[in-house]
Amino acid sequence: MPTLRHDAPVFLLDLGDDENRFSPSWLETVHSQLDTVVAYPDPAVLVTVGSGKFYSNGLDLDWLTSNPAKAAQYVADVHELLARVLTLGVHTVAAINGHAFGAGAMLAMAHDFRVMRADRGFFCFPEADINIPFTPGMAALIQGKLTPAAAIASMTTGRRFGGTDARDLGLVDAVAEKPALLEYAADLVRPLAGKDRGTLSAIKTTMFTPAVTALRAK
Numbered sequence: 323m324p325t326l327r328h329d330a331p332v333f334l335l336d337l338g339d340d341e342n343r344f345s346p347s348w349l350e351t352v353h354s355q356l357d358t359v360v361a362y363p364d365p366a367v368l369v370t371v372g373s374g375k376f377y378s379n380g381l382d383l384d385w386l387t388s389n390p391a392k393a394a395q396y397v398a399d400v401h402e403l404l405a406r407v408l409t410l411g412v413h414t415v416a417a418i419n420g421h422a423f424g425a426g427a428m429l430a431m432a433h434d435f436r437v438m439r440a441d442r443g444f445f446c447f448p449e450a451d452i453n454i455p456f457t458p459g460m461a462a463l464i465q466g467k468l469t470p471a472a473a474i475a476s477m478t479t480g481r482r483f484g485g486t487d488a489r490d491l492g493l494v495d496a497v498a499e500k501p502a503l504l505e506y507a508a509d510l511v512r513p514l515a516g517k518d519r520g521t522l523s524a525i526k527t528t529m530f531t532p533a534v535t536a537l538r539a540k
Contacts, residue, residue, distance in 0.1 A: 323348065326355040331365045331515035332508045333358075337372045341379040344425055348382075349399050356406060365516035368410065369507050370433065371417040377443070378426025400425055401459045405537040407432040408463065409526045411519030417507035418485075418494065424448055427493075428460055431467050434526075436494040437507045444482035445493050451480035459537035466533045468492060 324342075327334045335355050342348070359368055372378060381400065386393060407414060407429065416422075416430035420443040427445055430436050438445060447464070449456055456464070456477065465473050472492045475481065485497040498506040527534055 324351045324355055326358055328362075331367055332512060333362070333366055333368045334504070334508075335359075335368060335370045337370060337378055339372070339374040341376045342372050342374075342426065343379050343382040343385075344400055344403070345382040345385055346396070346399070349403055352403060353406070356410070359412060360410075360519075366412045367508075367511040367515045368412055368414045369417055369504065369511065370414070370429075371504060371507070372419050375420040375443075376426070377416070377418045377420055377422040378429055379421065380424030380426040380428070397457065401457070401537040404428055404432045404459070404463055405534050408530055408537075409523050409534060411523035413511040413514040413517070413522070415507045415511045417503050418443060418445065419500070419503060422446070424454075425460070428463055430494075431464055435507075435510055437496045437498055437503060437510065438485040438488055438494040439503055440485045440497040440499055442485075442500070444484060445476075445488040446480065446482040447476050448480045450478055457536075459533065459539065462533040462536040463530075466530045 324338055325336045359366060386396060414433040415435040415437060416433040418430055418436060418438040420439065422430050422445050424447065427447055464477060468476070469492060475491060476493060483491060483493060488494045489497050496506065
């Protein structure tokens with residue numbers, strides 16, 4: 323399950339050491355950890371990472387298949403996590419240590435910045451190959467962060483992008499070797515600690531109004 327560490331001003335949210343799929347308990351834990359970050363009164367930034375071969379494999383399809391009556395609420399809960407990270411009042415960076423697929427890649431996309439391991443892992447939106455269309459909120463999130471050409475290349479093909487290709491397309495901002503990944507990510511946001519949180523959240527909400535509105539639509 324996710325764990326949170328703090329080395330002021332950096333909060334490090336470890337998403338877990340397995341596939342880090344979005345089970346209801348996983349979502350609840352992540353929200354609790356974000357509550358801790360939000361409640362911290364001093365300057366802060368947030369780095370997220372996985373500790374195994376995955377950053378996150380996204381939706382918990384096994385749970386969803388076993389609980390079809392709860393599908394609508396589950397999707398709403400996933401949307402809320404994406405919207406919350408997208409508009410968080412501290413700067414955020416995803417340190418993509420391994421595979422980021424589907425909603426896991428969307429979670430990375432919701433961060434302000436993304437740094438991906440150079441030598442291992444794929445960044446992929448597989449929806450076109452697994453016959454699961456993007457929800458309007460998910461599509462708006464991705465399109466809000468990418469150029470139209472990059473959105474077409476990643477959203478409609480199911481292509482798996484390694485770190486360098488992901489950087490070249492604009493899916494991630496930078497790549498780093500595994501030993502330097504976390505420090506590179508932390509160094510990217512550490513100088514940004516201390517921004518007024520209300521102002522920063524308002525700026526993000528305004529920048530990504532279509533995505534926020536679609537993700538939080540009832």
